[in-house]
Amino acid sequence: MKNILFAASEGVPFIKTGGLADVVGSLPKSLDKEAYDVRVFLPKYSCMKDAAKEKMSFLTNFYMDYNWKNVYVGILQAEVDGIKYYFIDNEYYFSGPKPYGDDGLFEIERFAFFSKAVLAALPLIGFRPDLIHCHDWQTGLIPVYLKERFQGNDFFWNIKTVMTIHNLKFQGKWSIPEVKSITGLPDSFFTSDKLEAYKDANLLKGGIVYADAVTTVSETYAEEIKTDFYGEGLNGLLQARSNDLRGIVNGIDYTDFNPETNPLIYQNYTPKNFRKEKVKNKLALQEELGMNVDKDVMMIGIVSRLTDQKGVDLIAYVMDRLCQDNIQLVVLGTGEVQYENMFRHFDWKYHGKVSANIYYSEALSHKIYAGADAFLMPSLFEPCGLSQLMALRYGTLPVVRETGGLKDTVQPYDENAGTGTGFSFRNYNADEMLNTIRYAEHVYYDTRREWNLMVDRAMAADFSWKVSAAKYQEMYDWLIG
Ligand code: ADP
Ligand code: GLC
Numbered sequence: 001m002k003n004i005l006f007a008a009s010e011g012v013p014f015i016k017t018g019g020l021a022d023v024v025g026s027l028p029k030s031l032d033k034e035a036y037d038v039r040v041f042l043p044k045y046s047c048m049k050d051a052a053k054e055k056m057s058f059l060t061n062f063y064m065d066y067n068w069k070n071v072y073v074g075i076l077q078a079e080v081d082g083i084k085y086y087f088i089d090n091e092y093y094f095s096g097p098k099p100y101g102d103d104g105l106f107e108i109e110r111f112a113f114f115s116k117a118v119l120a121a122l123p124l125i126g127f128r129p130d131l132i133h134c135h136d137w138q139t140g141l142i143p144v145y146l147k148e149r150f151q152g153n154d155f156f157w158n159i160k161t162v163m164t165i166h167n168l169k170f171q172g173k174w175s176i177p178e179v180k181s182i183t184g185l186p187d188s189f190f191t192s193d194k195l196e197a198y199k200d201a202n203l204l205k206g207g208i209v210y211a212d213a214v215t216t217v218s219e220t221y222a223e224e225i226k227t228d229f230y231g232e233g234l235n236g237l238l239q240a241r242s243n244d245l246r247g248i249v250n251g252i253d254y255t256d257f258n259p260e261t262n263p264l265i266y267q268n269y270t271p272k273n274f275r276k277e278k279v280k281n282k283l284a285l286q287e288e289l290g291m292n293v294d295k296d297v298m299m300i301g302i303v304s305r306l307t308d309q310k311g312v313d314l315i316a317y318v319m320d321r322l323c324q325d326n327i328q329l330v331v332l333g334t335g336e337v338q339y340e341n342m343f344r345h346f347d348w349k350y351h352g353k354v355s356a357n358i359y360y361s362e363a364l365s366h367k368i369y370a371g372a373d374a375f376l377m378p379s380l381f382e383p384c385g386l387s388q389l390m391a392l393r394y395g396t397l398p399v400v401r402e403t404g405g406l407k408d409t410v411q412p413y414d415e416n417a418g419t420g421t422g423f424s425f426r427n428y429n430a431d432e433m434l435n436t437i438r439y440a441e442h443v444y445y446d447t448r449r450e451w452n453l454m455v456d457r458a459m460a461a462d463f464s465w466k467v468s469a470a471k472y473q474e475m476y477d478w479l480i481g
Contacts, residue, residue, distance in 0.1 A: 002131070003039075003127060003129045004028075004036050004039075004129060004130065004131050004132075004476060005038075005118075006038065006132075007115070007133070007135065008041075008139060009043060009099065009111065011024035011042050011085075013025060014048055014078075014087075015042065015099055017098075019166065019386040020166045022252065024042075024135060027468075029081045030469040036476070038083060039127060041087070041118045041121075042085065043094045044076055044090075044094055046095040047098060055078040057077060059076060060074075060075050062121075064116065064117060066116060066117075067113070067181070067184070073088060073090060074090065075121050077125075086125060093109070093110040094110070105178060108182065111141075116141070118132075118142060119150050130159065131162065131476055132159060132161050133161075133164065134161060134207055136165065137170055137207070139163075140203035140205070141183065143163060143211045143212075144189065144210045146159060148185060160212045160480060161213075162211055162212065162213045162214070163204075164215045165204070165225070166217055168230070168383070169309065171197075171205065173197070176190045176200065179200075205237065211244075212244070213245075213246075214238075214244055215248055215475070216245070216248075217248065217384035218247050218248075218250070218407075219246075220404050221382070221405060222245060222246060224403070224404060226242060249384060250389070251464050252389045252393065252463055254393070254465075257389075259459075265371075266280060266371075267280035267284070269395075278370070279295050282373070283295055285367050285368070286299075286328070286371075289330065289355040289357070292328070298326070299327070299330060300327055300374045300399075301368040301371070301372030301374070302331045302377075303333065303375075303387050304331075304332075305333060305335045306343070306358075309379060309382070310379050311378035311433075312336075312342075313430075315376070318430045318431070318433065318434045319346050321434060322434060323346065323350045327437075328355075329355070332357045332361065333358065334359060340358045369390045369394040372391075374397050374399055375396045375397065376398075376400075377398060377399070377400045378425075379401055380403070384404065384409075385409070391458075392421060392422070392461055393459065397421065397451070397454055398423070399423045399433075399436055400422060400423070400424050401424065401425055407424070412424040415447075415450065421458040421461055
């Protein structure tokens with residue numbers, strides 16, 4: 001039995017702001033239970049829902065030297081679907097209305113605390129991992145602290161680490177003197193071959209430098225991040241580590257995201273009966289959202305963080321033109337105020353046709369994945385993207401830009417070959433996107449048989465964790481030896 005520890009800042013079913021939580025919630029239970037004992041560390045946020053908190057019980061606590069103080073570390077535990085979870089509890093660091101705050105320096109202090117506390121907690125819970133799988137900048141200091149202080153102790157000797165990059169845009173950077181003071185790491189760590197990047201201390205960089213292997217969440221993104229455009233300043237380092245860097249595409253939880261059984265949608269359907277049953281979801285959704293009720297209109301769905309990453313500016317640019325077409329647009333998302341207001345404006349202007357839902361709702365997200373005909377995701381960059389996988393699973397055809405995981409998971413329609421599971425365009429250009437949406441409209445309205453055959457293929461595509469979990473296992477085995 002090999003012991004694997006996941007450390008991350010979010011995970012379903014406890015706390016979620018985006019796809020990272022889906023991955024942390026679904027990958028551990030997809031690994032072979034006979035061969036791996038996988039456990040997960042998360043922060044215990046006050047903003048977690050009561051249902052999540054009720055699953056937890058107090059395990060133990062200790063005090064840890066951190067940022068010139070002796071700081072309380074509580075450890076809570078829970079078990080879900082056979083996976084053991086542990087939570088690092090500290091009111092000062094993890095209270096607040098959201099998991100992530102706006103104060104950059106305090107963010108660094110909070111997650112550096114989490115990283116150190118995870119390592120310090122291990123001997124107390126009696127679990128010695130053979131490998132720690134770290135996710136994103138919030139856990140970037142785990143490989144660093146492990147090498148710098150913990151590995152001197154027998155318990156920690158020879159623990160391996162993997163750093164997975166879910167989004168290179170976020171790196172956890174701040175001025176060196178302040179990070180040095182907070183983390184207690186010695187001067188020698190803040191050089192350009194270690195944590196320093198462009199004069200700042202960079203936590204993700206630390207993780208990339210010190211981890212035994214680095215992964216990201218699709219093959220295309222693994223290539224893209226070695227270039228200037230996608231590399232966010234770390235492309236040089238990623239090139240240098242390219243022998244230890246690989247892309248493993250995410251899966252989704254095929255039990256949760258199952259149109260046959262999911263209780264959150266209005267009408268369950270299957271690959272066999274979607275031609276008759278799926279449309280009932282569209283009609284009920286139109287009704288619920290106060291849109292024009294029309295079974296024939298092509299409904300386009302968007303479920304997304306409303307940020308630059310997701311290509312929302314392209315959508316804003318063509319909204320008026322798009323709304324001249326015979327379509328409906330349903331949006332669910334939160335993010336930058338300018339984009340939230342943009343969608344509110346078009347909901348007002350094209351009422352009945354556009355529905356802007358500017359909040360977070362698991363239930364509505366499923367209803368959109370099930371009810372829409374097409375799913376729009378024109379991202380500027382997309383490490384993997386899970387929303388398009390959810391859409392495919394529900395037979396809702398993605399319209400995407402060919403980048404990162406979108407390129408790897410959506411096969412563009414080829415009408416001659418009769419292949420494809422969606423529609424895609426190449427350049428980050430609003431007219432190109434609009435043309436592609438219009439091509440999808442044409443296929444939908446004029447060649448419905450072809451559209452439905454594409455839905456068949458989309459629903460038959462397999463983006464469960466089966467293949468990718470095996471790739472992680474292979475990597476763990478290789479590293480652990
Ligand atoms: P990212 O992690 O970059 O936000 P992903 O596509 O990997 O993008 O994952 C997004 C996840 O968050 C999906 O599970 C999607 O359904 C969910 N999501 C995004 N916005 C909302 C929202 N407003 N309400 C409910 N779920 C949302
Ligand atoms: C990040 C990326 C997204 C990816 C998710 C899970 O949030 O933006 O593309 O799917 O992580 O890996």
